Amino acid sequence: MDDEVGKIGVYGMGGVGKTTLMTHIHNKFKNAGIFNCVICVTVSKESDLEELQGRLSKALGITDFSNYKDALCKSAKLFEAFNRRGKFLLILDDMWSTFPLTKVGVPEPNQENKCKIVWTTRSKKLCRGMGSERIIEVDGLAEDESWTLFKEKLGIDFVLSPEIEPIAKAVVEECDGLPLGIITVGAAMRGVDDTVIWRNALEDLKNSRPDLEGLEDDVFSCLRFSFDHLKTQIHRDCFLYCALYPEDDQISYDSLIEKWMADGFFDEIEDREKGFDKCYTIINDLKDACMLENCKNVHGSFVKMHDLLRDLAIAITRKSHQFVVKVRSNVGKFPRDESLMDDVIRVSLMHSNIEMLSCQSKCPKLSTLLLEGSRLGNIDHLFFEHIQNLRVLDLSHACFMCFPQSLSNLVNLHALLLRYCVNLREVPSLVQLRELRVLDLSGTSIKYLPDGMDGLTNLRCLGLSVTAKLEMVPVAAISSFSHLEELLMVGSKWKWSSNEDRKGRGAGVEDIVRLMHLKKLLVDFVDLSAFSTYVRSGHWRGLNCFLLTVGNPFNDLVEIKYNFYSRECLVNVSDSDCLNSVAFPESNLTELSITRLHNLSTIYMEEPTQGDKLANLKCIEIRKCPKLKYVLSIGWFQTLQNLEEIIVADCRAMDEMVVDMGDMGEANNKIPITLPRLKRITLSHLPNLKSICKRTLICSSLEQIVVLYCPMLKMLPFSINSLLSSLKQIEGSRRWWDSLEWDSANTKMYLQPFFLDCPDFSFQKEEDQERHETKRKGDSIS
Known part of the structure; x- marks a missing residue:
């Protein structure tokens, strides 16, 4: 490392491997102990100053960055965050234009701070323009x-x-x-x-x-x-569709599949689940052909396009005048060149500055219009009269407050996506939209469902999650959805009770039970009685995925004890002052989340008699249960062969995470527990925790160990031999690290390179953590 060189420019033609090289550099130095902080951010062709600042703030963990509206204030906030971290390595990948580092909020590297900044670009001229002290060309392979x-x-x-x-x-x-x-x-x-x-x-x-x-x-x-040479024309069309998303965007499988199906790629498949399976296969074929890249994302399955492949897709569609792609642009108004727009079938203005959709635009063949994340504030009352062949309309996260009545002209519309249009209070009649398959109003401010809902007999998916003002779901609407396969209503003001309790006012649990084609159900029940009514119906046995929550708070809940046998299941229990035990018998649970149960002392499960009772459990998350003394028994813990993540935080009474119930026998207590898929364990604010587990844990996939404010925890139970092949990082305070007790001096020596000292400033305030977690879960639900 040459301390005299602070700014390094790396250039080479597209596709030569610059990003791959930067990924290797990032991974090499992240845990090497040379830098306090190593960050890699993709800049991309479409990024402006604000976009770049946002990406840097996310990488630095600044949770309140969106509160700063002025560019100078954002710059100062970033500058402060970088300086707090001391010696840093910043990688800026795929730059297309020069900019002053100080304007963004990045401190200049110098002899004193010994920081380094590396940027990649296709232009040697840009390297010079950024003041690179060393310029490196990446050539093709020999x-x-x-x-x-x-x-x-x-x-x-x-x-x-x-x-x-x-x-x-x-x-x-x-x-x-x-x-x-x-x-x-x-x-x-x-x-x-x-x-x-x-x-x-x-x-x-x-x-x-x-x-x-x-x-x-x-x-x-x-x-x-x-x-x-892709397999079929459908594969080529699906690949081209991906270019509608922003450059370097992580595209969720669900988003792609939803739009492909609605746009008519698979009209011959009526069953939504079969359609998803077909689309999933297409995505995997494109990945196998290296036309899409897999992305790691905690919120699900995502892919991205290499920027050159996206350029190819845009060039192909531009030549045929079929696509208009102006994402993250200052387009201002909807394109109006009639000679070009006559043949356009798909338009993407995602994250653009467009403010108005005018009636002057005529697009007779338009089938997809994507305006997600745009600044759209107004829609001309005649706009939708000129795009009557539209099948997919996505206005999610836009700013407008109301729809024009001409929405009813979209008689061919299959998907209307309005997620988190927080200003939207009313939607006009949908009585003419009889072809509609997907309607998503999650995160809007609507009080009542639109007129004409009872005529949407082809509806397959209804999204009403996080509708905090929704007053009622009419019986007539729900009863007409004879083909509904997905009902998503977590976090809505409308909570489900029995029809008897409703007394004729709105739909109830019994109306859900009559939805015979339902495969995915995410709802809140008003109380345990309503929940019990649903469980007794047996309707859930036909579901493939569900999230069922009860009450908020649990006013009369003493114990939950039900069996579930679904392919995917999330049990979420939170906010109770009276619940003192939670029991989950054998199930196909994939995620167990228990938060803010202030009197909970026991998570009770009868000891397993066979090893596969929680075979599908992937995540355990326990937060803010101040009287809880342990999480699981050793007997249960050793059955969790698919467990990937453990999070335990703010449980003051906990002294052991995994407890020996006393009947295992002394010989058995020496047998290690193998958790082959565990990747992350986070223990935070557990002041009395003395032990994770009394047995040795063999975790060959463990990548990250985080221990924050656990002063009594003096030993780590992990087998050193199993850790070294996968471990990337151990986070904690220097005081805690130095206080740990080891079986041998060599153990600490082997693990020392993975340790990252986390001083107090690197942690969010508790309320910031909760706010971030609430938003994350709301986004993943939608």
């Missing part, structure tokens, strides 16, 4: 490296015949040493053992120089080849 990578993508078990191998090497030469091209072409040719097909592929590559303005031939001939 011939032997290219051949090795290509064979890897063909598959380790695939052997090329003597006739095919020279043709394959010629194919690799056409990729010109570019890793992205080699990877996508290799994936396209995986499993092909026909010499004729290989010869034809070589000719296609030589002749596929794209006639696409602004694209480099060497890169895009490979990518165009891979696109053309």
Whole structure:
């Protein structure tokens, strides 16, 4: 490390591997102990100053950043956060324009702070413009490296015949040493053992120089080849659809699948679950072809497009005038060029500054209009009269307050997505929208459902979660949804009770039971009686996924004890002063979350008689239960073979996380417990915790251990041999780390490189944590 060099510019053509290189650098230095803080942020072509500041604030864990509206205030907040962390390494990937670091809020590296900033770009000129003290060019792979990578993508078990191998090497030469091209072409040719097909592929590559303005031939001939060789036209259409999302955006499976189905890609599939399965397969095919990348995200399954593949998709659709993509732009108004808009079928203005949808725009073929996250404030009362073939309308997170009556003209609409349009108080009649399959009003301010709901007989999914002002769900509406497969209503003001208690005012539990096609149910029951009524009905046995909550708070609840056997299940128990025990018998629980049960002292489960009773449990989260003394018994703990995460926080009475119930026998107490999938354990604000587990834990996948404010915890029970292959970080205070007791001096020596000292300033206030967690869960529900 050269302390005299603080700013490093890395440049090279697109697809050469700059991002991969930065990922390796980030991972290498994150736990090396050289820097106090290592951050990697993607800038991207469409990012402006505000967007970049937002990404930096997220990476730095600044929870109140959205409260600062002025750019100077944001800059000062970032500057302060960087300075608090001391010596940092900041990686800015995929830069397209220069900017002063101080304007963003990033301190300049110097001899005193010894910080370093690395940026990647396609332009050497930009490196100079940013004042790089060292400039590094990333070249393509050498011939032997290219051949090795290509064979890897063909598959380790695939052997090329003597006739095919020279043709394959010629194919690799056409990729010109570019890793992205080699990877996508290799994936396209995986499993092909026909010499004729290989010869034809070589000719296609030589002749596929794209006639696409602004694209480099060497890169895009490979990518165009891979696109053309996708399995079916549906695969190609689904790939192109992904370009409607912002560059470097993490795209959720659910979002893609919902829109693909609504836009008519799979009209022949009526069953929503079967449609999801088909779309899921398409996504995996695109990943296998290296046309989409997998993303790690705690909120579910996500993919992203490489920026070059997105550029290719946009160029292809632009040439045919089928797409208009102006995401994160200052577009101002809806596009109005009639000569171009006549053929447009999909428009994306996501996260743009558009404020008005005017009636002057005529798009007779438009099927998808995406305005999610835009600043849209007004919609002309005639706008929807000119786009009557629209099938997908997504206005989620927009600012407008009301819809024009012309919404009723969208007779072909299949999906109306209005998630978190917080200013929206009323939706016009939907009586003409008889083709509607998906209606999502989650997070809006509506008091009453729109007129015409009882005519939506084709509706498959209704989203009403976090509707804090919703007064009533009419019986007529629910009873008409004969094909409804998903009812999502967690966090709504309207809570479900029995029809008898309703006394004719609105729908009740019995109306849910009559929804015979329901597969996914997320609802709040008003009390234990309503919950019991539903459970006794047996309706839940037909569900594939459910989240059922009872009361808020639990006024008369003493114990919950029910069996569930679904493929996915989340039990969420929170906010009670009178609940003193919670019992969960054998089930297919995937997540157990217990929060703010102030008198809870016991989580009771009869000791398992067989090892698979909680086989599907992936996450245990226990927060703010001040009288709870332990989480689970050893008997149950050792059955959790799919457990991935443990979070225990703010439980003052807890002295052991996993307790020995006293009947295990001395010999058994020496047998280690294996948790093969555990990735993260977080223990926070447990002042009396003395033990995690009395037995040794073998956790071969454990990546992160976080221990905050647990002064009595003096030993870690993990097997050192199982940790070293997976561990990335141990977070805690220096005082706690130095107080730990070890079986041998070597153990601390081995683990020391993974330790990250977390002083007090790095933790959020408790109320900030709760607010962030509430928002996260609301977003994941929607």
